[in-house]
Amino acid sequence: MAEETIYLNQVLEIMRKPDSDGKAVKFDIAVRTFNRNSKSGGTLNSYENAKQVMKEAGMDKNSIYALQHFKKSKIPKIRKNPQHFSNKTRNIRLENGEVKKIHIRYIISFNGKKVIY
Numbered sequence: 001m002a003e004e005t006i007y008l009n010q011v012l013e014i015m016r017k018p019d020s021d022g023k024a025v026k027f028d029i030a031v032r033t034f035n036r037n038s039k040s041g042g043t044l045n046s047y048e049n050a051k052q053v054m055k056e057a058g059m060d061k062n063s064i065y066a067l068q069h070f071k072k073s074k075i076p077k078i079r080k081n082p083q084h085f086s087n088k089t090r091n092i093r094l095e096n097g098e099v100k101k102i103h104i105r106y107i108i109s110f111n112g113k114k115v116i117y
Contacts, residue, residue: 024051
């Protein structure tokens with residue numbers, strides 16, 4: 001029996017496309033870890049019902065995007081640009097609200113399908 005596969009560019013398109021309500025799409029993803037500096041890692045992490053961190057239509061004031069960008073403080077906070085495109089990374093939000101940074105080249109499976117390049 002052949003295993004279902006999906007291309008990485010299709011995975012990234014599904015992740016960034018909002019649903020009909022303007023909310024981020026939920027997905028299941030399995031990603032390997034790796035630390036380039038120490039050359040260590042390789043553990044497989046699986047996340048269920050994760051979402052890509054993005055601006056959502058009709059978001060509440062306690063959403064991650066709102067808390068990061070619309071603070072009550074008048075003093076602007078300087079943030080470093082994460083440069084997700086050049087670093088090949090994405091931020092995903094888990095069900096418990098935790099945000100994880102993943103490297104797109106280490107995505108093993110997406111919604112039960114094996115990811116190929």
